[in-house]
Amino acid sequence: MAHFLTEEMILNMGPHHPSTHGVLRFILQTDGEMMRRAVPDIGFLHRGIEKIAELVPYQSFMPFTDRIDYLASACCNLGYAVTVERLAGIEIPEKADYLRIIAAELTRIGSHLIGLGALLLDLGAVTPFVHALRERETFNDLMEALCGARLTHNYVRIGGVSHDEPPSFREKTRKFIDHIENEFIDEFNELASFNTIFINRMVNVGVISPEQAIEHCLVGPNLRGSGVKYDVRKNDPYSIYDRLDFDVPVGHGKFGTLGDCYDRYWVRVEEVRESCRIIRQALDQMPESGAIRTKLTRAFKPPKGEIYVRTECPRGEMGFYLISDGGASPYRLKIRTGSFTSMAIISEVSQGVMVADLVAIIGSFDIVAPEVDR
Amino acid sequence: MTNEGVRYFKNIREAILTTAKGMKITLKYWVKEPAITIEYPDRLGKGRTAEDLVSERYRGFLKLDPSKCIGCLQCMRACPIDCILIKVEKIGEERYLTRFDVDQSKCMYCGLCVEVCPTGAITFSKRFEGACYDIGELCIKHLQEPVSVARPKAKKKEE
Numbered sequence A: 001m002a003h004f005l006t007e008e009m010i011l012n013m014g015p016h017h018p019s020t021h022g023v024l025r026f027i028l029q030t031d032g033e034m035m036r037r038a039v040p041d042i043g044f045l046h047r048g049i050e051k052i053a054e055l056v057p058y059q060s061f062m063p064f065t066d067r068i069d070y071l072a073s074a075c076c077n078l079g080y081a082v083t084v085e086r087l088a089g090i091e092i093p094e095k096a097d098y099l100r101i102i103a104a105e106l107t108r109i110g111s112h113l114i115g116l117g118a119l120l121l122d123l124g125a126v127t128p129f130v131h132a133l134r135e136r137e138t139f140n141d142l143m144e145a146l147c148g149a150r151l152t153h154n155y156v157r158i159g160g161v162s163h164d165e166p167p168s169f170r171e172k173t174r175k176f177i178d179h180i181e182n183e184f185i186d187e188f189n190e191l192a193s194f195n196t197i198f199i200n201r202m203v204n205v206g207v208i209s210p211e212q213a214i215e216h217c218l219v220g221p222n223l224r225g226s227g228v229k230y231d232v233r234k235n236d237p238y239s240i241y242d243r244l245d246f247d248v249p250v251g252h253g254k255f256g257t258l259g260d261c262y263d264r265y266w267v268r269v270e271e272v273r274e275s276c277r278i279i280r281q282a283l284d285q286m287p288e289s290g291a292i293r294t295k296l297t298r299a300f301k302p303p304k305g306e307i308y309v310r311t312e313c314p315r316g317e318m319g320f321y322l323i324s325d326g327g328a329s330p331y332r333l334k335i336r337t338g339s340f341t342s343m344a345i346i347s348e349v350s351q352g353v354m355v356a357d358l359v360a361i362i363g364s365f366d367i368v369a370p371e372v373d374r
Numbered sequence B: 001m002t003n004e005g006v007r008y009f010k011n012i013r014e015a016i017l018t019t020a021k022g023m024k025i026t027l028k029y030w031v032k033e034p035a036i037t038i039e040y041p042d043r044l045g046k047g048r049t050a051e052d053l054v055s056e057r058y059r060g061f062l063k064l065d066p067s068k069c070i071g072c073l074q075c076m077r078a079c080p081i082d083c084i085l086i087k088v089e090k091i092g093e094e095r096y097l098t099r100f101d102v103d104q105s106k107c108m109y110c111g112l113c114v115e116v117c118p119t120g121a122i123t124f125s126k127r128f129e130g131a132c133y134d135i136g137e138l139c140i141k142h143l144q145e146p147v148s149v150a151r152p153k154a155k156k157k158e159e
């Protein structure tokens, strides 16, 4: 009888792998095509952002929050600003609140576009990614007109926002969300989401039950994909989300089991629609003119104290835990991110799947590597 | 034929149909839409430069108007990564700006320096093409020779 190799093989995936979305490394224990386990090895993109916070003044830390999650910088800006404002009890002008929400929700659309496109790209579908990027280009242009940068926006400030709306911003934004809502999503669905080959690769893969999701502290779309209706914007509203009317899409086993990769994907598609609804309402309610920024004192020092504030980023709950000792920079700032929590569950759901399915699983969590390490 | 065999051919049919659906959309864009990307930097269009591509508020390289700068050093302090270096020296009675360097290779174009400047001396330009062979070239020295510091009070009288 021929001699077969029967022991498991240890394989290395990453740190530079096309489907690991940045510098991420997985150590795979494989048995032929089957996976025993995939253990993530994190820390390649650790930049010490939390330590930097202790060295720079409160206002000067804002550009660093861009780099926590570079695909959704306005959302991270917003989270940090809300944290400091709550600690110091700063009131912000009404118009600034609306501009922030519009920027954050536009960013959510932009981020989900990349997330959906990149997942498809990992599975071998190049065309939908290009379509998604084409739409993201409009979003980039809108943000560039609003604040001058295309990726790291640094738009929100402690006490308001940096710029007022540019001329014809409202019309352009309306046109963009109308296009996304009425044309783009339907076309994208026909092109990719309802493609039978794609569905077959996504359903019943990487199933996470609601209990398991809660046990592993999954957040954001990954949690909602398992059918748990929890969204910080609804359950613990910050800024002006309590004035806006929107739904929280949850997974319900659209084509397969509840909590599979397709459910997580589909929640994101639906979230793009909800974001469009939020932006439309915010544009309608936003005052025509008004102040956009509460001026802080030059050497801004919040009172002594500590606070934890959570906000909903495209990749789930982002929490800022801030301790102030009354000085000019934070005594300690801890940032909790959504991608980090989803890394923990990968080794569990990857047991017994095919190697090719691991790519679908990682992609469906929409991980951004800098957010994992910070 | 067995059930297995029927399913096999059904799957093939399904795969072809679903791919054709996607191809229809691709074809639509191929035939109807004009090109969405432009060839950069060779075909920007007549008389257009790269700077026309970006919006009014674009945060490009920093530029300085030395006649407005009062040497308050606020921009230098606001910068989170210390890429601005300013030196103010007293020569005789007058205060002179002797050095104003901005290291654009470190700058992250956050805009904090522009925001704190009380006189609007430091602003963003639309220039973004910074590729060069030596990283030292990106450390831009805005002053070739000492410039006397602008006095905001004297300026107000003029106006």
Ligand code: SF4
Pocket (backbone or CB within 6 Å): B062, B078, B079, B080, B081, B082, B083, B084, B102, B106, B107, B108, B109, B110, B111, B112, B113, B114
């Ligand atoms: S834009 Fe930001 S990083 Fe660049 S010089 Fe100004 S403060 Fe420093």
Ligand code: SF4
Pocket (backbone or CB within 6 Å): B068, B069, B070, B071, B072, B073, B074, B075, B076, B086, B116, B117, B118, B119, B120, B121, B122
């Ligand atoms: S550029 Fe503006 S902020 Fe900087 S030293 Fe001159 S006046 Fe002050």
